[in-house]
Amino acid sequence: MKKFLSVLLVALFAVPAIAQDKPAVSEEPNVIKVNTLSLLVGTGSVFYERKLSDNMSGQLGVAYLSYKIGDSKFSGLILTPEARFYPKQNAIDGFYLAPYVRYQNFSLENTESNDKGTYTNFGGGLLFGRQWITNSGFTMDLFFGGHYSKGSVDVESGTDSFDVGKFEGFGLRVGFAIGFAF
Template sequence: MKKVVLVSALVAAMCTAKAQDGGSNAVKINPLSLFLATGNVAYERATGESQSFQLGLFYSGVKLSSLKYSGFGITPEYRFYFGGRAEAMNGVYAAPFLRYQNFKIEDTDTKDKVTFSSFGGGALIGWEKSWDSGFMLDLFAGPAYNSGTVKAEGTADEDNFNISGGIDGFGVRTGITLGFRF
């Protein structure tokens, strides 16, 4: 019984020390993306004192009458913290990123389908704050460029679709995420 108490106390002490240290991992969500029927989650891991890697994933899907819209994307980025505390996951950062996106619009009545896909990248400037409780706030914005294609199936016509606005060409990537560091 003494060994169980001792091991439990040791584990609790290590967890408390890790929580006070801030941890080198974080999971974050973008609450504003829910207004666009999209779920957006990111995992960030400190890779050094003032650097981290983040991998973001999103999925979107909505059906209105006979039109069904869905899409997903993946966004890896590498962050360099240089302002504020200038420590990983706490301060001002610059981050180059890549992004792959794939969207589909389908008419369930006619079986027409249009797929948009793009690959691109850009750079962000952001500010991330980690509190002692583990909660985090991340604000960011920056330019992005994507190169996209359209593929139509059925009677849908590819020429009727304009895929500008962040899917093909220049755009702006902005966001607010809330998360927990562990």
């Protein structure tokens, strides 16, 4: 994990911008992208980012999770709104800081005991990232940051036998999204 984070940090700060002969401030006000790393944990996530000013954009992430921990199966919706601040006034193409909140609502099922329920979780954190947009509009977004969340289980049938520990407390949020600007 340390090696992966080291490579991520080097790529974030050392990789030169891909776009050549492009204005310092991107002309495209919108970006649609997919987080490729979230697919590794059974989550499909799509982001829409909109430039609001020279140094700020807003982004909304929508995801669907289908994940199993032990005998507990989670499936449901994740919403992640965030504000992105680009200190060099180059929104939506450059280095950014992004505070965010996250809402998660999952259906739960214990495959061994047939317990069923719902899990609701709220959290938030701060991301550091770098987004590149090429002349053709191809977009790459590399980000990482910290996250904290807390949730509650509502048992519909059976008992509370669900392992929600991986979704609560402090954690890491890492991603690499690709898409296009328009």
